[in-house]
Amino acid sequence: MAQGKGKVYLVGAGPGNVNYLTIRAQQLLIKAEVLVYDALVDSQLLQQVPPECHKIDVGKRGGKSSTPQVEINQLLVEHCQLGKQVVRLKSGDPFIFGRCTAEITALKGSNCDFEVVPGISSALAAPLLLGIPLTDPVLSRCFAVFTAHEPDELDWEALARIDTLVVLMGGQHLAEIVAQLERHGRSLQTPIAIARWVSSPQERVWTSDLAHIVAQTTEISLTPVVMIIGEVVKLRTYLQSSLLPLIGKTILITRSVGQSSQFSQLLQQQGAKVIEMPAIAIIPPASWEALDRAIAHLLEYDWLILTSANAVDYFFERLATQNKDARALSGLKIAVVGEKTAQVLKQYGLKPDFIPSEFVADAIASDFPEPLKGKKVLFPRVESGGREVLVQQLSAKGAEVVEVAAYQSTCPDSFDPIALEALKQGTVDVLTFASSKTVKCFHQLLTDWGEVDLERVCIASIGPQTSKTCQQLLQKVDVEATEYTLEGLTTAIVQWADEK
Structure with missing residues (x-):
């Protein structure tokens, strides 16, 4: 502007x-x-x-x-x-x-x-997100939206005759709302749904009828809430089961800062409610010296191996600081792990020469497309290492592997408060991990910021290495993707939900 x-x-x-x-x-x-x-x-x-x-x-x-x-x-x-x-x-x-x-x-x-x-408006969004239609050819030919902030000012005789009522700002006056509707002829068997913090990780829903809802919500803070009163509330269970497979499920994503949006969208497209919890932060390495030296001598290398989107981004950002671009890699062949990494590489105008059939780094050596003896391989990776098996396998086949730090990952200092509260309240259905590092950082945060019972939480892992870390630190894995991608993990979670 x-x-x-x-x-x-x-x-x-x-x-x-x-x-x-x-x-x-x-x-x-x-x-x-x-x-x-x-x-x-x-x-x-x-x-x-x-x-x-x-x-x-x-x-x-x-x-x-x-x-x-x-x-x-x-x-x-x-x-x-x-x-x-x-x-x-x-x-x-x-x-x-x-x-x-x-x-x-x-x-x-x-x-x-x-x-x-x-x-x-939440008056329209809340019923929809709960699977409650405000109109129905049989159960509801009209609806009214009103605020119960000042209940004495309302025409309760007229409201009681309307098929479906949506009440905003009425949590503190629930008992009076019920009493007024009963006084003006509404049956106490009329269904009611009350939803608090709709569309947020703290969402809670209570369903009952006018006769029992006050007792059901005694001593519960009903601010902010949306109330839906009418026979259409009965349709919620039926419609939810007929809609998207993850409707009603809350899924906690543990990903790097800035890397959760795509996964969130995949899960939300299946109806899930998503809480994003950055479990690791990706930052530059302590020193660029090794990577800069490698970039200055790119002509000496035969292969460049990139095992993550982070490695791609940080490598090319550093390449640009040396006044170079993708053309500097014309003499190199490039191997990447996974379609996601390949997509990021494509943004820089390049296609990989090799993607292993299994989307795990350790599969590179076993499926490598040419003999490695005498080949010099550049491997920009996370500063803390973590791919020892890959390096050992490549070296055993005769390759000279030069490892350089391209970025580093760190654990956050504190537990995201929204995520922690959702875990403590038991509202999280699925906890996802897309790397061993996120499992380690999550476990460290749990140790530092309070114990949480994960017994009833489904632990979902993107692949075997991540699952191994889950077993070691969290003592269980409930879901493992067969395709080691975010799409594959989404599919695995949907299958889990279908089987429940």
């Missing part, structure tokens, strides 16, 4: 999960100079803005302290008049119980330019 005249964008964030942002909302977030946001469900929303963006938390969560509306209005006006591009991020849709009128009035009164960007 160009500097100069300021503008305020009143943006709907959807039900909370970053995956349900509109394209327009994401476009505005990635260019925002000031972000004024409510207490949103998914912290990843805040990661969409530039690092230099000024973020202002104004709360706005029922039952908790928040910034007065007049102060929010003033913040928007002040930053707009400073020439800033301001995103006012509001839960759901800005015009559904979003208090937009006061903010627009303040902006118009100060001649501030503004735009309203729609969002997906």
